[in-house]
Amino acid sequence: MIEDRNAATAQGRPTLLDVDAVKMVYSSAHRTVEALGGVRFTVGDGEFVCIVGPSGAGKTTLLKCISGLLRPTGGTVRLEGTEVKAPPQAMALVFQDYARSLFPWMTVEANVELPLKQAGMARRQRRDLISSALADVGLTDVGSAYPWQLSGGMQQRVAIARAIAYRPRILVMDEPFAAVDAQTRADLEDLVRDLWHKLGVTVLFVTHDIDEAIYLGERVLALSASPTVVMDDIAIDLPDARDQIGTRSLSRFGELRKELYGQIQRARHTSG
Amino acid sequence: MRGAMFVQAYGDAARGLIGLAVFAAVLELLPRIGVVSHVYFPPISAIVVALVHEAGRAAFWVSLFLTLRSWAVGLAIAVIAGTGVGLFIGSFETLRRLTASTIELLRPIPSVALIPLVVLLYGSTIRSTLVLVVYASVWQVLIQVLYGVQDVDPVARQTAVSFRFGRWGQLRHVVWPTTLPYLMTGIRLAAAVALILTITSELIIGAPGLGKQIALAQSGGAVATMYAYVLVTGLIGVAVNLVARVLERRVMHWHPSVRPSMHRARTP
Ligand SMILES: Nc1ncnc2c1ncn2[C@@H]1O[C@H](COP(=O)(O)OP(=O)(O)OP(=O)(O)O)[C@@H](O)[C@H]1O
Ligand SMILES: [Mg+2]
Numbered sequence: 001m002i003e004d005r006n007a008a009t010a011q012g013r014p015t016l017l018d019v020d021a022v023k024m025v026y027s028s029a030h031r032t033v034e035a036l037g038g039v040r041f042t043v044g045d046g047e048f049v050c051i052v053g054p055s056g057a058g059k060t061t062l063l064k065c066i067s068g069l070l071r072p073t074g075g076t077v078r079l080e081g082t083e084v085k086a087p088p089q090a091m092a093l094v095f096q097d098y099a100r101s102l103f104p105w106m107t108v109e110a111n112v113e114l115p116l117k118q119a120g121m122a123r124r125q126r127r128d129l130i131s132s133a134l135a136d137v138g139l140t141d142v143g144s145a146y147p148w149q150l151s152g153g154m155q156q157r158v159a160i161a162r163a164i165a166y167r168p169r170i171l172v173m174d175e176p177f178a179a180v181d182a183q184t185r186a187d188l189e190d191l192v193r194d195l196w197h198k199l200g201v202t203v204l205f206v207t208h209d210i211d212e213a214i215y216l217g218e219r220v221l222a223l224s225a226s227p228t229v230v231m232d233d234i235a236i237d238l239p240d241a242r243d244q245i246g247t248r249s250l251s252r253f254g255e256l257r258k259e260l261y262g263q264i265q266r267a268r269h270t271s272g
Numbered sequence: 273m274r275g276a277m278f279v280q281a282y283g284d285a286a287r288g289l290i291g292l293a294v295f296a297a298v299l300e301l302l303p304r305i306g307v308v309s310h311v312y313f314p315p316i317s318a319i320v321v322a323l324v325h326e327a328g329r330a331a332f333w334v335s336l337f338l339t340l341r342s343w344a345v346g347l348a349i350a351v352i353a354g355t356g357v358g359l360f361i362g363s364f365e366t367l368r369r370l371t372a373s374t375i376e377l378l379r380p381i382p383s384v385a386l387i388p389l390v391v392l393l394y395g396s397t398i399r400s401t402l403v404l405v406v407y408a409s410v411w412q413v414l415i416q417v418l419y420g421v422q423d424v425d426p427v428a429r430q431t432a433v434s435f436r437f438g439r440w441g442q443l444r445h446v447v448w449p450t451t452l453p454y455l456m457t458g459i460r461l462a463a464a465v466a467l468i469l470t471i472t473s474e475l476i477i478g479a480p481g482l483g484k485q486i487a488l489a490q491s492g493g494a495v496a497t498m499y500a501y502v503l504v505t506g507l508i509g510v511a512v513n514l515v516a517r518v519l520e521r522r523v524m525h526w527h528p529s530v531r532p533s534m535h536r537a538r539t540p
Contacts, residue, residue: 069430093434100427104451105526115435146526
């Protein structure tokens with residue numbers, strides 16, 4: 001665990017996000033669920049880190065704790081050295097459920113604009129950010145459409161545009177492509193890699209898909225079953241330029257995949 | 273597709289008009305062939321003649337104005353109060369729970385049961401009418417607004433919170449747009465109830481307005497005139513409902529129940 005915490009800094013990148021022994025116990029009248037059992041990892045500035053874990057592992061819970069939407073029952077989260085107690089300015093979230101995360105009563109442009117408006121940004125600057133964000137995700141013509149007039153993949157692009165227009169230092173995504181078809185998903189994966197390169201933003205990407213995690217990340221964290229801890233922290237030593245067919249057919253890709261599958265299988269068995 | 277809907281809407285309207293014409297013809301015929309009493313059920317033509325006659329009198333227009341004013345003012349108060357209180361109560365979970373039982377207790381009291389009270393307080397005045405109208409219609413709005421606030425999507429709210437929207441920002445951009453369709457339903461229901469209570473109050477308490485004219489015509493034995501006023505109140509009801517529906521569709525253009533169907537549902 002100690003080595004894991006140093007993995008990011010070892011690459012010469014200063015720590016941006018520090019997740020320190022985060023615990024989350026949901027308790028209601030009838031039952032208590034220990035969703036997170038002391039999750040510990042760091043993310044270096046500019047890194048692309050993927051988190052994989054089976055359904056119900058507490059991935060969403062972890063992201064809520066990291067983003068300040070939920071106060072963990074133990075441990076701390078620090079972003080740029082300060083403890084996260086409420087959603088930080090330097091972070092933007094992309095939710096899995098884009099259709100519910102985008103506001104259907106507003107046009108695409110207004111959706112992208114609203115967080116900037118709420119932050120008190122001047123109109124001119126907002127205009128610039130909106131058009132560059134929409135261009136970055138490949139949606140220049142749909143600004144005046146409503147989200148529900150677009151396909152699922154386009155809607156998720158809008159959500160990504162909204163997040164990058166916000167100019168976060170870290171982009172946090174919770175299974176963003178779980179609800180789109182395979183081809184769209186591949187396109188969106190490449191889009192996120194491109195944005196990461198282009199904008200130099202740090203990305204924390206949660207998925208239940210091991211292949212997706214390996215294809216996208218520089219590092220993959222594997223979560224155990226509940227109560228969840230980080231079970232494995234694997235550096236993805238694949239070439240930086242990735243493409244859907246070439247990268248996925250590399251023998252190294254297969255090895256990494258085998259390693260992660262093995263880890264997750266073992267986690268299943270030990271947790272019973 | 274749009275064309276088909278258009279034709280269908282036209283067809284519906286045409287069928288509706290034919291139905292109405294047949295109904296009017298029956299109403300005309302029944303008293304004439306003596307199936308019903310000529311005295312209590314004058315033929316529709318007589319009613320129309322009476323209506324035209326009334327329309328020539330200032331009292332008719334004054335009554336119409338007073339009725340519409342009571343209705344509109346009462347409805348406006350109810351909508352504003354119901355919306356404000358609903359948004360406020362709905363924003364605080366504990367407050368909502370605390371007030372739920374009280375609301376359930378007060379809401380079913382028929383407004384007309386308050387007539388003796390308002391007569392004691394304000395007599396046969398427009399004030400009495402307003403109290404009854406507001407009491408009857410405020411619940412329609414309040415209940416709908418409370419439903420609306422409850423219906424805010426947790427993902428939408430989390431999105432707003434994650435982008436650091438303040439309390440006001442959340443209310444303005446998430447809670448309000450979610451509530452608006454419910455509010456429109458509330459307003460439509462409240463508008464109908466408000467009209468009923470306006471006429472009732474004028475009829476029973478004798479506050480000035482169309483309801484009072486109905487009572488006056490009845491006591492004066494002017495049966496056709498009485499029906500003429502009844503007809504006018506009915507027409508107002510139809511108009512109110514129509515306007516409310518148009519308004520509703522306009523405000524809710526983005527809503528799944530109104531927007532043109534797309535190749536993809538709202539939730540994946
Ligand atoms: N608000 C809540 N109250 C009580 N228990 C909760 C709550 N939210 C999540 N849990 C529980 O915490 C555990 C982790 O849930 P979470 O949604 O974080 O998992 P996940 O890894 O995101 O799953 P998925 O892959 O299905 O999205 C589950 O057992 C879930 O039942
Ligand atoms: Mg989840």
